[in-house]
Amino acid sequence: MIHLIIFIPLLFALIALFFRGQARASVSIFAALSSFALTAVVWMFKIDTVYRTPWIPGAGVFYSVTFDGPSLLLALVATLMTSMTLIYFSFRKDSHQAEGMYPLALAMLTGLLGIFAARDLILFYVFFEATLVPSLFMLGLYGRKNRVRALTKMALYTIFGGLLMLVSIIGTKYYTNSPSFDFLELFGRTNQLDLETQTWLFLGFLAAFAVKLPLFPLHNWLPDFHAENHPSGVADVMGTLYKVGGYGLFRFALPLFPAAAQNLQWVFMFLAAFTALYGAWIAFSSKDFKRLLAYAGLSHMGLVALGMFSLNPIGMAGALFLLAFQGVYSSALFLIVGMLEERLNKDSHNEKTTSQALEIGHVRGLAASAPAFAGVTLLLWFASIGVPGLAGFVGEFSIFLGAYQANPWATALAVSTVIASAAFALTAYQRTWLEEATTSIPELNAKDWFVLAPILAVTVFFGVFSGSALKLLEPSVQAVAGLLGGK
């Protein structure tokens, strides 16, 4: 079952290559949806067996996968959002000009699911890096004018971080004399390492995760990545789902090197808090929607890192919750931007009109002609800035609550984000949707609602009835927190 879930998208990505047009779209959407459905089945029947078989026996590498709580939650979000995004993309007028998006997105989905399922460090590394390939292709094939520069930046940052992690992974096995790279075998041996070794190995992992989160000052690739990608937002959504640094921290880096984590805790808590505030503050001055969302995402990821480094169960549970659900509402905001761009942009090949369509405040007062569109956008913005009653709040509040128990000062710094984020979100919203109307756009149509309705439902439902998602996270978080001393 679990292998089906992981590899169906890749298989269908290959199959989709033989089709063109509507057929390709249908095949791809079918693959994503069936992956989602199977994941939901795993959730319903609580299948969490670990499947383990040798992959490269000589090197002690195993193909070891499972979907336990946090993995399952993230996998559900990834499959759902990929499905919705592909459906949205197939509705777009210009989708036939970028048909490669379908197989690339599916390939990325396989990579993501692999990342979430992998329990062997080498396997994890392979998925972690392999996912980069389709992501770079999306940017390189369908990006905007300065895509090569953005691509180079992203590839350099990511690959460099990833290589340091690979060194650490090999080092971990070497120093612990473990027979394999399996997490369960490494874990338990690593705490016999002395603090210095632990710290260096930990920093190696952190290099990869800090780039991927991203954390200040390794975030520089992110705004360019989003700004230069195809305006439809498909690549942005996949990129948002690909922000797995926080997950990697929780799953591997923290439990493997608890002493190092505790030792460096305060440094990274301040760094994370600063990242959160920095992102939100810059977002206030962003002139482009994609950049704005990139910095907003940076701010979210700062919070995720804050929760993880709190080493407190409440903070970590909140961080996982935020990580999962920002994949829903932040992604949805990219789709909203895509829908808006499609309505405003007369010529998607023209760099100038595309820039104008993505510019904040280039047109104003859109709420007058499309009130429902405005309302949906506002709701998603409110979710994104953590207004209670929506999914963003549960994660954000828990992160702060947990982090405060560990480090009140860093948390106080991070809490000021709620002010900054309200400022940038409402300002950007007002500039485009409110005030005197300068133009009019078509209201959301049935197709748009088809994409947005499930997303809105998830955002609102899990903002109030968060218990079912929390139940998934609880055992793993408790186990990790127990290791870390559970302060």
Place this chain on the structure above:
Amino acid sequence: MVETQYYIALAAILFSIGAVGFLTRRSAIQMFLCVELMLNAANLALVAFSRAWGDLIAQSAVFIILTLAAAEVAIGLGIIVAIFKKRPTTNVDVLSSLKG
């Protein structure tokens, strides 16, 4: 039975001829021939030692090298012919457009 050192000596002489030729000739084809000569000198040494030690591994290695060399000659000559078609010369001192 000829002593092993004669074979080695022959191999060394062949290698030296090849090396000197490689360094002094300018024609790509001649240089190529010199490379082959050095390769075969090495093969000769391998076979000689193989017989001396009574170990057949080196002989089988030589077979592999021979087949590889054949393929290499085919490709190498092909490249030289292709270059000659485009350029008026096969003088390697002129052919330096790949320099860094």
Place this chain on the structure above:
Amino acid sequence: MDFLNHNLFALMPVLPLLGWLVLIVWGKNMKEPTPGIIASSLVFLSFVLAIVGFVQVSPMKEPLLNTLRWDFLPMWVLEKGQLVSKPLQFGFALDHLSSIMTLIITGIGFLIHVFAIGYMQHDKGFSRFFAYLNFFIGMMLILVLADSYPVLFIGWEGVGVASYLLIGFWYTDRKNSDAARKAFIVNRIGDAFLMLGMFLLFMTFQTLNIHEINSSFGSVVIPNVTTISTGIAYGSPPLELAALFLLLGAAGKSAQLPLSTWLPDAMAGPTPVSALIHAATMVTAGVYLVARSHGIFANAPGASSWVMWIGALTAVYGALSAIAQTDIKKILAYSTVSQLGYMFIAVGSGAYWVGIFHVATHAFFKALLFLSSGSVIHALDGEQDVRQMGGLREKLPTTHIVSLIGTLAIAGIIPLAGFFSKDAILSSAFTSPFGGEFSGYLIWAIGLIVAFLTAGYMWRWYTLVFLGTYRGHAHPHESSSVMTIPLWILAGLSVVGGFIGLPHFLGKNVNWLEHFLEEAAPNAIGFREIPIWGEAILIALALAAAIGGILFSRWIIARDGAKSAGWIATPFGNASRKALFLDQTYDVAVSAPAKFVSEQLELADTHGLDRGIGAIANGTVEAGASLSVWQSGFVRAYAVAVLLGTAILVGYLALRSFA
């Protein structure tokens, strides 16, 4: 049946939220009064439920907890060194305090809804307006019914969202959108502090359940809830700090200094109805929060005296700012700020019932005044400048009478509602156990001055609008009965509302409200006793201040004429009209620098940091280029290099084996 008993009251917030959903989805297709009727009747149903709940909890000693609960937030606590998962539950509780609040919210809320059916007729956003109103009521009810701070926070920010939507209701006007955004951001500053307060409370008490925290001080005993012995002492630093955080949170929502600037802007916004919602209900959330956290504040004397002082300063600030305003609603807006300061004095002094008392009476007369001004604006086709009014006594007889009642009530003329609650506030400040005797007397004196000013500016408001001759150009007409009936009801309440909290010198058990709230929000311990004649003197002084204010105002208007132009032109009048320059100060000291830093950071991040990274990249390229000299392209040069290399290696090996 038992299930119904326990969960019926939890339906209160659900009904208006249902109305919101229905109206936002299908409202557009409905004919004009239908959305209003749906919204009003749902709020009325909630009001009925509030009455049922009131009857239910009246005889009970402990809060009524609903049983339909689910996990909301992840929480772990340490028990005997073990991490135990105890998720925070999404649950409601009804006790005497929240019962009073639900009655005010749904009761006043219902009247507002009815009034709005008349006021908003022929507006394009008719159904949208009622959707927002319903949303507001639902969130407000969540706020007062919550049994834990995070659930309270849902309502807390929810009303913030509702006020954002209502203030910016006519969003095509940039001024309204700006005011809405400002309100939300300033509120969020308070919210950030409230959050910090919650985190500190969790650190100290290992729970965020309001009743558990209050009961851990031993003042309230709740069965079914495990009491934790925290050993938190009276006035200990974490308690004081948590109380200060909560205070700043409350200051944001209740427009206290220094976070008061959003409220007048919000009031100047589009509809008097939304303005009223802020005046009568939303802003009282801060007062409710302090009263709700009475256990913390009663044990934090330092923070409590801060509450009093912030309240006192805000009361003066609001009153001074209200004096020279020319917008009919802005006068009332600053008056609200000032009256909220009064409420803070009350809850800061430790007499929590007094704060709630003034919340109730203020809701009556301020709602009345706002609806009256709404009626005036409606009659004058949107005119809001009091200098363009006057002489409306004959033209709007109903509005005139009820406005007079409201003015006298807020001024504190016996026996109207404001008289009793204001008197209770002043005497509780006089006898407060917090902040020392001198500070108590000082705050009492400030309160007295504010009473004088309140009577003064309200009389000016009344005179300029209703007395004299009409100075404008519209054709005033009395409003329809759908608007006047709520006015009459509120006028009645403003007259009799004070009798729920009669002063002590009239007898031992005449004070119904204090008695009713003595379990849910008991007074702090240690009020100074004053003799009965002393209390009577205090009351007489308060009354004298009110009458003095009215007379002074009459004298000023008689001297300067109805437009009081000469008066407003003075430096003091100018400062008052600009609200003592607080807005300008914020613009210069906070907004502008924050914006500047943001722009610089954005530049630095997209260009500066980028260039730094670019320099590293270029450096790598250059280093590579310098090495590529060796790649000369001369095959024989490579061959020589290979040969030399081999020779060196062989030479090295040979030397090593000989050495």
